[in-house]
Amino acid sequence: MRKISILFLILSITVFAFAFGEGAYFKKGLKAFNDGDYVTAKVFFNESINKNPKFSRGYSYLALSQSYIGEIDNAIMNYQMAFKFDKKDYSSLTNLCSLFIDKGNMSAAHKACTKALSINPKSYKALSNRCQVFIQSKRYDSAIGDCSQAIQVKGDYAKAYSNRGIAYTGLSQYESAVSDFDMAIKYNPTDAMAYNNRCNAFKELKEYDKALADCNKAIAMDKNLPEAYFNRGAVYEHLGQNSDAAFEYSRYLKFNPEAETVRQKMKRLMKGE
Template sequence: MTEAQKPADLSAVIGELEKIVEEKPNNVMARHHLGLIYRQAGRIDEAIAQLEKAIELDNQSMESMINLGAIFFDRGDTDRALELNQQALAISPDMAEAHVNIGLIRQHRGEVDKAVACYSKAVQIDPKLITAWINLTSAYTMLEQDDKAVDAARQAVTLEPDSAMARNNLAVALYFKGDFAESQRNMEKAKELGYSVDPRFVEALKTKLA
């Protein structure tokens, strides 16, 4: 399922999955996917209900836990989001995505050192997980550990040279490290890739280069 799907396409898929769930109410995967599609369609309460039912039917359904946690995080319920990701980790301690999600929750709560530990664990498990490197860059920048922020950002850009967010994060990290020329090059690349660069950052960088 893609973000670009049209509402009409979603309605058709929802109809198909609802029929499967009606005929086979214990079908965990159908409920899981129906929950994902409901979320994509903006039917959040129904998405929660389906994902919770999937977990009730299969208490090892880690993907349902992760996706349900994302919904609660979006709603601002970080306690429930944390609980669900920890539940997934209890089943599979090497689930890198869950470590990233917990890191994001910790960072959101201002527990940046704990967030760094979570992201670091994630990249140890999966060195190619770009979201972990991107978030690690942000956390190191918040901690004013500029060399580490630049290193993490470079890892992200190496993995995905055309990631607009990775380019922007590298530009910011380089700015704080004092490398304004390279910061500008990466900022321009981020803009070229479609990233909406903060105008305040653009002005700050312009001042440094003047």
């Protein structure tokens, strides 16, 4: 009976400390985060960590807030701290993997995603992220394997279909790519990049009308998508509409002025060659 009383007392003290210590700041941080005020959320999550320097969830949500406001290096550091204090936190590792992908550090991304999957082999986000890592390394078969597993776990996960479509494109399996981009668009109709990627696949299949329609859709949704201008230029070039192709390449060059091959192609088309 005494042991039960002591255990209850310890539990009560722990709950009280959380409610009025790091928990109070964490709760305020969550409210700000859910309201889209990531700067304020960052302040509260940081305070929760000050109250408890081993508070894993505080580090994790601080990192998430930082990633939304572009503080990527700090976010990486805090995801690492979150995992340090909770060795089962595969979600922080998955998000860490994603940030490493954005920074182009594929070795670190692969390590983080693989570690996450060792904790939870059915993490569809970690599988899809590692699929993306494999794509960057041109290991397309491995990418397809991971994305297929992600889809088995969550059949409506648009990102996994989109990534697998990119892998199929890398293997020149364009019909399979189109099928996956169809599914990606079905589950996320606002994904401009999926339309752009399907445009590219249709282009390779010489279905230029469908390709042009998809590139038009991608650009209507996101006017800052250079790949869509390039693909639309390539479609126009295949259709023999050289002036239109040159114009689209010029728009692509505004985003990538160092793309000398595209610049030379544009000049050649402007000369009517």
